[in-house]
Amino acid sequence: MNAARLLAPLAAALGLTACAQSPPALADLPLFDPSALVFAGAFRLPSGDFGASTVDYAQGPIALGPDGATLFVVGHAHQQAIAEFAIPPLGAGPAPADLPMAAAPRQPFATVLERASGGNPQALDRVGGLLLVPGRDGPQLLINAYVYYDAPGTVTHTTLALRDPGDLAGSPVDGPYAFDGGAGHTAGWLAPVPDAYHDALGGDHLTGHSSGIPIISRTSVGPSAFAFDAAAFHDPAGAVPTTRLLDFDLADPLHPDLDADGDNPLWTHLSQATVGLIVPGTRTYLTLGHSGGHRSGVCYKCTQSGGHTCGGYCARDADDTDAHAWAWDLLDLVAVREGRLAPHDVRPYAFGPLDLPLLGPERRIGGGAFDPDRGLLYLTALGADDSQGAYAYAPLVLVLRLAGRGADR
Numbered sequence: 001m002n003a004a005r006l007l008a009p010l011a012a013a014l015g016l017t018a019c020a021q022s023p024p025a026l027a028d029l030p031l032f033d034p035s036a037l038v039f040a041g042a043f044r045l046p047s048g049d050f051g052a053s054t055v056d057y058a059q060g061p062i063a064l065g066p067d068g069a070t071l072f073v074v075g076h077a078h079q080q081a082i083a084e085f086a087i088p089p090l091g092a093g094p095a096p097a098d099l100p101m102a103a104a105p106r107q108p109f110a111t112v113l114e115r116a117s118g119g120n121p122q123a124l125d126r127v128g129g130l131l132l133v134p135g136r137d138g139p140q141l142l143i144n145a146y147v148y149y150d151a152p153g154t155v156t157h158t159t160l161a162l163r164d165p166g167d168l169a170g171s172p173v174d175g176p177y178a179f180d181g182g183a184g185h186t187a188g189w190l191a192p193v194p195d196a197y198h199d200a201l202g203g204d205h206l207t208g209h210s211s212g213i214p215i216i217s218r219t220s221v222g223p224s225a226f227a228f229d230a231a232a233f234h235d236p237a238g239a240v241p242t243t244r245l246l247d248f249d250l251a252d253p254l255h256p257d258l259d260a261d262g263d264n265p266l267w268t269h270l271s272q273a274t275v276g277l278i279v280p281g282t283r284t285y286l287t288l289g290h291s292g293g294h295r296s297g298v299c300y301k302c303t304q305s306g307g308h309t310c311g312g313y314c315a316r317d318a319d320d321t322d323a324h325a326w327a328w329d330l331l332d333l334v335a336v337r338e339g340r341l342a343p344h345d346v347r348p349y350a351f352g353p354l355d356l357p358l359l360g361p362e363r364r365i366g367g368g369a370f371d372p373d374r375g376l377l378y379l380t381a382l383g384a385d386d387s388q389g390a391y392a393y394a395p396l397v398l399v400l401r402l403a404g405r406g407a408d409r
Contacts, residue, residue, distance in 0.1 A: 032284035036403035041090025047388040051108025053081035060366015060380040063130035081109035097387035110169040131190035133230040146187040153218035158187040184218035202243030203227030212272020222254025223273035223287040245333040252344035275368030292321035322353035360384035
C-alpha cells in the first residue's frame with residue numbers, strides 16, 4: 001500500500017476527463033491520487049446575523065445548490081440553521097482579508113431540527129451532513145443530524161428530508177428517519193454513487209461518519225460508508241435500509257494505537273473524517289478531514305509544547321495537527337458487500353496530511369461539497385477567517401480541483 005505523505009501542489013491542473021458513453025467496469029478504472037487535489041482558490045462568508053443564525057462558529061457542513069452556483073451552509077453551532085449563499089469568484093489570498101466575500105445569503109438562516117413532521121424526540125443538536133437528492137417533486141435536501149454528547153449511544157433516528165430547498169424557511173420537513181447501521185456510524189457526510197455502480201455498491205448514495213466526536217464507543221473509529229437508495233425518503237419516516245461497505249468500532253478500529261505512541265500514521269484519538277465522495281472516473285472513495293498526534297503522540301488533559309493545557313485529547317506538540325486524506329479502493333468495498341472481506345479489515349491505499357493554504361492554526365476541515373460537473377471540491381476551513389473580528393470565528397471556503405490521474409497501489 002502506498003502510505004506516502006500527500007503534499008498537494010498549489011498550481012493549475014486539468015479537470016476530470018469526461019465519462020465515456022459506456023462506462024468501463026469498476027476494476028478497469030484507475031485509483032485517484034490524492035496529490036492531484038489542487039488548490040483552486042477560496043472565498044469568505046459574511047459574518048453577522050442573517051435570519052435565525054450566523055456563520056460565526058459554524059461547524060462546517062455544506063451542500064451544493066441545484067445549479068452548482070450556490071452553497072447551503074450550516075451556521076452557528078447553537079442554532080444549527082441552514083442558509084443558501086451564492087458562490088463568488090475565487091481568490092488566492094495570501095491572507096483571508098484578501099479573499100472575495102460572498103454576498104448576503106439568497107436565503108437567510110432557517111432552523112430545521114425542530115420542524116420535522118415527527119418532532120425531535122431524541123433531541124438532535126448537530127447537523128452532520130447535507131446533500132441534494134432526487135425527490136418526487138424535484139430535488140430535496142437530506143439533512144443528517146446527531147446528538148453531540150450521546151453518552152448512552154441510544155440515538156437511532158437521525159435524518160430529515162427538507163422537501164423544497166428553494167424555501168428553507170417554509171418547506172415541509174419530514175422525519176426523522178433512521179439509517180440501519182447506527183447514528184455514530186451513519187449520521188455524517190452524504191454523497192452520490194455514480195449510476196454505473198449502484199448495483200455493485202448496493203445503493204445510489206452513500207452516508208458515512210467517524211470518531212472525533214464525544215463518546216468514541218458509539219462511533220465508527222475510522223471513516224465509514226453505507227450505501228442506500230434515496231427513494232427510501234419518498235415515504236413517511238421510517239427505517240432506511242443500508243448496505244455496510246466500510247465500518248469500524250472501538251473493538252476493531254482503523255488503527256489499534258489511538259494514542260499514537262508508536263508508529264501510527266493512520267488514525268488517532270484526534271482523527272476525524274468530515275467529507276466523503278466517490279471520485280468520478282475512478283474507483284476511489286475519498287474521505288477528508290483532519291488528524292493529529294502522528295509526529296508527537298497523543299496525550300489526555302496534558303500541557304502541550306506551547307504551554308496550553310488541553311481539556312481532553314490533544315497532540316503533545318501544538319503544531320501536530322493537519323488536514324488529512326484517506327483514499328479507499330471501491331473494489332475492497334465491493335468485497336465487503338460480497339462477504340469476502342470484513343468492513344473493519346479494509347485499509348486505505350493512500351493516506352496522510354494535505355498541504356493546503358489558509359487553513360488556520362487548528363487546520364480543521366468541517367465539511368465539504370463536490371461539484372462533479374466542474375470537478376471542484378468545496379471545503380470549510382473552520383475559524384480560519386480572522387478578518388471579520390477577533391470573535392467572529394467564521395469559516396473560509398477552500399476550493400480544490402480534482403485532476404484526473406490514477407495512483408499505483
